[in-house]
Every structure is written in C-alpha cells, then in structure tokens.
Amino acid sequence: MVLIGEIYDAGFDPARFPALLERLTGHFDASSAFIGWVDEERDAGFQAQFGNDPAWMASYAETYHQHDVLLPHLLKLGEGDIATAHDLLQQPDIRAGVFYREYLAPQAIVDNLAAVLVRRPGISAHISFLRRGDAPPFGPEDIARMRDILPHLTRAVFVQSRLIRDSGLAQGYRQASSVLSGSLLQLSDDHQVVELDTDLGRLVGLRVGEGLRRTPIADAVRATIADGLPHAAELTDPAGEPLRLLCEARPVPRDRFADLVSGSATAFIVHVTLIDQPRRIAWPAMAALYRLTPTEARVLQDAVEHSDLTEIGDRLGMARATARAHLHRIYAKTDTGGFAGLTGLAHRFAMAGPADG
Template sequence: MLFTATSEATRWIASPQTTDFFAQFLAAGCMAKNPLVERGVRREHAGFLTDLDLFTYDELDAEPMYDYMRRIGGGWHLGTAIAVPNGDTLVVNIERRHRQGAFLREQSEHLDLYLPHLARAALLATRYTQSRYETTVGDLEALGLAAAAVSLNGNLIARNAGFQALMPSLVQDGPSGLVVTHQTAQAQVQAYLARTRSAPDTAPGASIPIPAEPGRGLAIVHLVPVSGAARDIFVRTTCLVVIKMVDTENLPSSRLVKGLFDLTPAEARVVRDIARGPGVPEAAVQASVTEGTVRSQLKQVLAKTGTSRQADTAALLHGISQIRRVESENTSGATT
C-alpha cells in the first residue's frame, strides 16, 4: 500500500489483497496513533525497515495497534518513508499475515535497490500535481478572475497574477496560510475551511462579502472545494479561492432584474441597493422603509433567485452585469 498522511487527510492506494484490510485500519482510527510510521519517520533511514528494526518482540506484543492488525489479518510490515516536495511524507508499506513470520533484513536490503526509482516517481507525481493547480488558477486568470488554490489548512498552493495583485492589501500569505485582511471575512473563511476539512467530499461552496473601504470597492470571496480524484495519493484536498471586485456602477437595471426573476418593483430596488454594498439599515434609509420591510423583501428575493444569502444574490447580479458588458463589447467590435 502507498499513502500520504497529512493533517488534512490520509490519501492512499493499495493492492486488492490489502484494500479491505487498510480500509478497516483507517476506519478504526489507527492512523492517528500509529507508532510504526512515527518511529520509521523519526529514524530517518534512507531505505526499507522491518518491524524488528524499530521494535523489540516485547514491544510489539504490548502494542494495541499490532494486536488489532493481527486480528484483522495483518501484523508484519516492511516499509519506507519518502519525503516529497510538497512537504508530505509518502509511505510505502508491504503487509504480511502474522502467522507468516517477520520480514527479514535481507528482504529490506533487496527492496532498497528500488528506492531511487520510487523517490523519482514521487517527485514527478508531486510536480505534476502542482502544475495542475497552477494550470487551474491560470485558466481562471484568462477569464479575468483573481484566483488561488489553498489547502484546507489555508496554505497557499498556487495563485495567479490577478490574485497576486490583491496582495497584501486585501489578502496575504501569512505564517499560518491565507489571511483576508478584513477581520470578519477572515473569520468566515477560516470557519468555512474548518467545516470543509471535516467533510471535504460533501461541502458546498460559499460566497463571503468584503465591505468597501477608502481606495477599494466591494469584493466578494468565492470558495469552492475541490477534492482530488479517488485514490490519488498526491492530490491534496483543496479549495479554490476566487475574488471578484465588484463594479457597483454597472449593475443591471431594476427593470431587467425585475423581469428576470419576477420581482416586484420594491424587491428589484432593494436587491440592487444591497448589491451596491450597503447593509440592510442603509438600504432601509434609502428606500424610506423599516428594516423589517427590507428583510421581508430580501427573503422573497432569495426565494425567487434561488440563492441562500445576500452575498450570493449580489454575486448573481454582478455576474449578469459582467455578461451584459461582454456582450456589448462583442457587439461593438462586430459593428466596427
């Protein structure tokens, strides 16, 4: 079996004979308290090691993890740990049933002949994975979107020029990973990443608004979880971060918004007001109505537009304005 164990997840692949065994091992939570990997990595031995290189017989008999592995069909190991460029550790492990007896030192030395090839393969795989991240954010750059790929711990893996241009005023690459300079938005981003770490394959996306400040307009941070292909041990579970700077001067007209989503005139007006950046209190003042009225209208708008939050509705309107602007430019070019 091959696996990479990180703080985010354990990604692995195994031969058919050991797939069920390793799945049981992970489901029992044994990876979190695996003394074999811990001792093997700490040993820093450039080659394969057996259980008896790391433990005495008495230690093995007293170790709960070994007792569990013997009961589910394993019990003896021959493996090595390879450091890969992205900071992870690749573990190559061969499993043997306990009744077959321990692996021998000469078997380790025979497999050491293959270690340089395994290390080169791991290097190529991680470089290819990195290129995939860079290609993804580069494609978004071509669409005019500032984007980055981050791990679910917040570490920046790749970023395009548009995202770089927003650093360090709006986002930063801090010691602990991605930092959004607006405090409330930063807390929301970190909370989202924490939720996605616990359920990476089912987490939905999110849109987080960053209020305008002097010298900078309203921005919306879109978060989209991206899981690696099944059994791809080199692909970290990541999240795409796309930042859209909002042009509040080019929103679609109230008439267009009203027609697209079957809104009332009051609902169309309030959704345009919210999309410009003001909150509910400011929108209520502008419309000369109560905050309760604005909230009620917004509730109807969310239902009619199929969105769940104000930020999503604002993003929808800005997307419409972007489409209309591109269509206008294309028409103008064709006429010319």
C-alpha cells in the first residue's frame, strides 16, 4: 500500500510529515490533522500539522489550552486506543464551556478522531483529525482504517525519535569537541570520511566521501585506529605554518538499525587536538582554591604565563625580593615545591576552549 510506504518515508525524514498528513487527511475525509510526540528519555520531540489555521493554533497555545475539555479524555487513553469526540461535544455542559463556545464552535469543528501512538514512561505520541462544517462525525469504518495504519505510524514515531536523538548526540559531540580545543573526524569501516569539522577539513585537506590518503595525519589516524593509542602528526597548514596534531580514535559500536539509513555508517570517531593551540587557565578558581591573596594570584599568573621568574617584580612593579617571597608562599600553599610543579598544577586548571585571540 502506497500510504504505508509514505508513513515510513516520513519516519526517516520529518520534512515529509506535512505531506503525509495531507494524504491522511484525505484518507479520512477530514479537514485537518496534527501529529506530535515528546520523548523525554532521548530528549527528542516533534510535531507537524496540515490544514489548521495558524492563528487558531496560536490562540490554543496562548489561551485555550487550559480550557481544553477534550484533553483529559485523550490523556485517559492507552497506547493503541482510538476515540472520537462527537458524542462528548453534544453534552450541554461541554457546549456551555469556554472551549466549545470560543474555540470549537467558531471553527465549526464537529468531531475529532484521535489515536494514541505511544503512551509509555517518558514518551507519548498521538495523532488527530478534525472534521468541520457539514461533515458527518467519524464512524466505525474510520476507526477501522485508523487501526490498520496505527502500528505503522507508531513505528515511524520511534524511527524519527531515534534519528532525532542520534542527530542531537552528534551535534553535542561536535560542540564538545570544539569546546575542548579539538575537532571530530568520523570514518567508515573502510576509512572513508563520513563527517568532519569544516575547519579541520580545510587544515588537513580531507573531504566527506573521500578515503584517507597517504599523509602524515592519515598515517596517525590509521595508527590510532589500529592500536587504540594516541598518535601525533606534524604537517603544514595552508598558510605554510607548522601544524602539530594529536589523534585519538574510538570505535563506534555497530547498530543494525543504522543500516536502514542511506550512506556510510560511522565506524570510528577520531578526536583531533591542535597541540600548539594555547589554553586558558582558570586563574581566579586556582587562587580561590589555594587561598592565595590578590597579590599572590597576580604573581602566580605572571610567572606561569611568562615562564620567567627573574623579571616578575619588574613586570608587576614590586621589588624582586618581594616577588620571590610571594612566589615561595605560593609554593607552600599549593604544595608544589618549585616552579616546575607549580606550572604543571596551573595547567591542570586549563579551561574548556582555546585561549582568546
């Protein structure tokens, strides 16, 4: 059945849902349709509609949601349940309420066919169709048609939820990588580039869809994939400057679900760190932790940033003997015993992200 194929096409591509809802609206002789779900576990969610007036949808969200007399009945439905609202809308107390008088009646809504696609802890999804004007209410044949396609709609929701979650994770990995002064390179089983950060591709001459060529970074990537250990590479950037990189690879567990998606699947994620990129030190945090005075904090930062002890006093406008005294108090408070230990400790306070400038 063509309609079933369209349901699964939409499951893999959310941009297809409005067109799918248009088809389903015709399938049920309805005026409009809405589908929505929230997956708290995967931090995913989606909604799409067809045929609804945007102004009325906005007024529902802003004003009438709190008066929705149909919502409690929908929330009582279990997964796989289907219900219509025509009989409920004939009740005098419903017709006398604000939701009917100000929201349903002005739109000439005569019935709502709703189905719960998913009702589980952390995830819920439903689809609904409206009939307006002189249209008859939904009948048993409409419920039967809904029951035929409901399992497929439910599977499409799970497919889309999974894809949204995985897309969000990939974006999170990319953001985390950029914050940590590095870049991500994703490779397939045969070492084809599946995805990479734009800046990294420009620096090392890699493109999506291409294989690893015989270059220093490619050799380092192959080595880290082979033995699981970090490997460094030295090359020249497009400006002719030396560029030193550290590559660390992690295999991605295979998931047969991924084979349903077109294109090469990611088998390895390689984190590429720019070795020579300066890092910011959290000086205030370090000073607070070791209870340094404001002057000691200034001496600490100056000493580490300049890697020079003899000129601290000159740079900070104090006698050299005074600067040395502050420095020795810093050694004592941090229990480092000397400048080498102090420098090593300071770099443990490196902040996420590259240095400014």
